[in-house]
Amino acid sequence: MKRLLLLLLLAFAASAQTVPGLPQLDSMSARFAPTPLRVDTSRLSAGDQQALVKLIEAARLYDTIFMQQLWSGDLAEYQKLQQDKSPLGQARLRYFWMNKGPWSDLDDYRAFLPGVPARKPLGANFYPEDMGKAEFERWVATLPPAQQEEAKGFFTVIRRSLRPGSHEGHEGNTKETRRKLTIVPYSQEYRPDLEKCAALLRQAAALTDNASLRRFLSSRAEAFLSNDYYQSDLDWMDLDAPLDVTIGPYETYNDELFGYKAAFEAYINLRDQAESAKLDAFARILQQIENNLPEDPQYRNPKLGGAAPIRVVNEIIAAGDGAHGITTAAYNLPNDERVIQQKGAKRVLLKNIQEAKFRSVLIPIATRLIAPKERADVSFQPFFTHIMAHELMHGLGPHVITVNGQPTNPRLQLKELYSAIEEAKADATGLWALQYMMDHAKELNLSAVLHNGEAAERQLYTTFLASSFRTLRFGLGDAHGKGMAMQFNYLVDKGGFVQQPDGTFAVDFTRIKAAVRDLTHDLLTVEAHGDYAGAQKMLSLAVIRPNVARQLARLQEIPVDIEPEFVTADELAPPPGAKIAKPKPPPPSRPKRRRKIRR
Ligand code: ZN
Numbered sequence: 001m002k003r004l005l006l007l008l009l010l011a012f013a014a015s016a017q018t019v020p021g022l023p024q025l026d027s028m029s030a031r032f033a034p035t036p037l038r039v040d041t042s043r044l045s046a047g048d049q050q051a052l053v054k055l056i057e058a059a060r061l062y063d064t065i066f067m068q069q070l071w072s073g074d075l076a077e078y079q080k081l082q083q084d085k086s087p088l089g090q091a092r093l094r095y096f097w098m099n100k101g102p103w104s105d106l107d108d109y110r111a112f113l114p115g116v117p118a119r120k121p122l123g124a125n126f127y128p129e130d131m132g133k134a135e136f137e138r139w140v141a142t143l144p145p146a147q148q149e150e151a152k153g154f155f156t157v158i159r160r161s162l163r164p165g166s167h168e169g170h171e172g173n174t175k176e177t178r179r180k181l182t183i184v185p186y187s188q189e190y191r192p193d194l195e196k197c198a199a200l201l202r203q204a205a206a207l208t209d210n211a212s213l214r215r216f217l218s219s220r221a222e223a224f225l226s227n228d229y230y231q232s233d234l235d236w237m238d239l240d241a242p243l244d245v246t247i248g249p250y251e252t253y254n255d256e257l258f259g260y261k262a263a264f265e266a267y268i269n270l271r272d273q274a275e276s277a278k279l280d281a282f283a284r285i286l287q288q289i290e291n292n293l294p295e296d297p298q299y300r301n302p303k304l305g306g307a308a309p310i311r312v313v314n315e316i317i318a319a320g321d322g323a324h325g326i327t328t329a330a331y332n333l334p335n336d337e338r339v340i341q342q343k344g345a346k347r348v349l350l351k352n353i354q355e356a357k358f359r360s361v362l363i364p365i366a367t368r369l370i371a372p373k374e375r376a377d378v379s380f381q382p383f384f385t386h387i388m389a390h391e392l393m394h395g396l397g398p399h400v401i402t403v404n405g406q407p408t409n410p411r412l413q414l415k416e417l418y419s420a421i422e423e424a425k426a427d428a429t430g431l432w433a434l435q436y437m438m439d440h441a442k443e444l445n446l447s448a449v450l451h452n453g454e455a456a457e458r459q460l461y462t463t464f465l466a467s468s469f470r471t472l473r474f475g476l477g478d479a480h481g482k483g484m485a486m487q488f489n490y491l492v493d494k495g496g497f498v499q500q501p502d503g504t505f506a507v508d509f510t511r512i513k514a515a516v517r518d519l520t521h522d523l524l525t526v527e528a529h530g531d532y533a534g535a536q537k538m539l540s541l542a543v544i545r546p547n548v549a550r551q552l553a554r555l556q557e558i559p560v561d562i563e564p565e566f567v568t569a570d571e572l573a574p575p576p577g578a579k580i581a582k583p584k585p586p587p588p589s590r591p592k593r594r595r596k597i598r599r
Helices: 002-014 022-030 046-070 074-083 087-099 133-141 145-151 191-207 211-226 230-238 273-284 286-291 337-343 351-369 372-377 380-393 410-439 454-472 479-493 512-529 532-539 546-555 567-572
Strands: 032-036 156-164 179-185 243-249 264-271 310-320 330-333 346-350 401-403 406-408 497-499 505-507 561-565
Touching: 022 087, 032 351, 046 074, 046 191, 046 243, 046 264, 046 310, 046 567, 074 087, 133 145, 133 179, 145 156, 145 179, 191 211, 211 230, 211 243, 230 243, 230 337, 264 346, 273 286, 273 310, 273 380, 286 410, 310 351, 310 380, 310 567, 346 351, 346 380, 351 380, 351 454, 351 546, 351 561, 372 454, 372 505, 380 410, 380 454, 401 410, 401 512, 410 454, 410 479, 410 512, 410 532, 454 479, 454 505, 454 546, 479 497, 479 512, 479 532, 512 532
Parallel strands: 032 561, 310 346
Antiparallel strands: 156 179, 243 264, 264 310, 330 346, 401 406, 497 505
């Protein structure tokens, strides 16, 4: 089975022209494990419960807007697929919905349908499909500065005007018979959908009893129509409510041409009270952790600045750019530098998504690669607590340093090596800090929020070991993968991780604490010195050794990621058409095919 899957995927990779057939499409979908998302909303106030329904409806509109942004033919193709009731048609429809378009996210956006461009256009539908980089740049250079800024702005698309551009003059006596480029604000391009969205946000604002949510929803509704998102981004930073909402045009990854244009995405979440309390407790002792970091005391920061806010939430529904390909597990927004200057950025951790990935991906990995007697120690709580510690530790350690008498920072000094070193630092320091907190739980008043004792320690390190294999699967091109390969080999060489005769791995609890402490020390010192050569030396460990490669090869058929099914959202606000296209009971041979057919 595993071989077959691999062969099918290789066949797809080898022939860009051939579109995948039914078995191949099913294998491609199977890389995502279907995962029902249920969130208990019963504790919300009556007003928030009603507001939530409006917000789910607004989020769904974002799927439609995002699909228009991805490709001009996207919605028409989607409608066509919905008519095709053959098994192949249904498989195509399902995979289309998972990617929100006819190109496979996991396969470098190669087409899996006939009669569509072979790959996603680099500029998506933000620019005319026949426009190249050079034409855009020539055109922008002719514009006054304010319009140049708009042309490159987050919230405009570039279109060809209705008038032919040949008499515009700038191109000389050009054979340019194409029409001239023009700037269209999102508020105009997506007007009908944005008007509906704004109305729903206003209704939700009137229903909620939380003032900060009301303020954000009102100013964001206004932004949809005015195209000015600044005030609503500020209000989003101040949002402090049980219903945690992110809705707007944000990330620019879909614009592979320039990275200028923001795609619409929505996350409607519920704040996780218990984890928020834990986070608050950790935040209170950050200075004490900094004061005890395993590094030369002269590098410690005696006065940490205010930490960037972190929210822990459970996702009820994600839509648009937030709902295709690999599922978002955390986000850091906004992207507007003016807002970041004024208020910083906010990190939102999606706990139930992390948990779903843990169950669908990490547990199967542990079952294969962790020594049998230690498998039971792999658990979600330490996995998630370490993610929180990782995020907090980005704010600790050397940030302003002195090299050759000049003030500078680790990013400037370590250049292209910085990301991998900083990610490894956050991981290792996170482990070290959690050990420190467990050792001092009583005096730090953490006993109520942090499990400690021998069992908790076993879980922490064994879960980290299992999760390191998950990260190594991302490859060494990714900063997290590279940083993890280095940490893994460092801890193996120090005897903290040990391969067993059967090929699996286990933690040596007599060595792991000292090994993590040394690793933390070395990473912090490289950053404190801005030591490029030292970083290079550490990253020479960022390789997959043959004995590890053999183990990773055993993970082939484990899902790469999850496919969330928004069960609670669908119950609270049934999607349009849900009653007409009832889900068929899944055939016994394919238990994974579910619900999404209704779309
Ligand atoms: Zn990080």
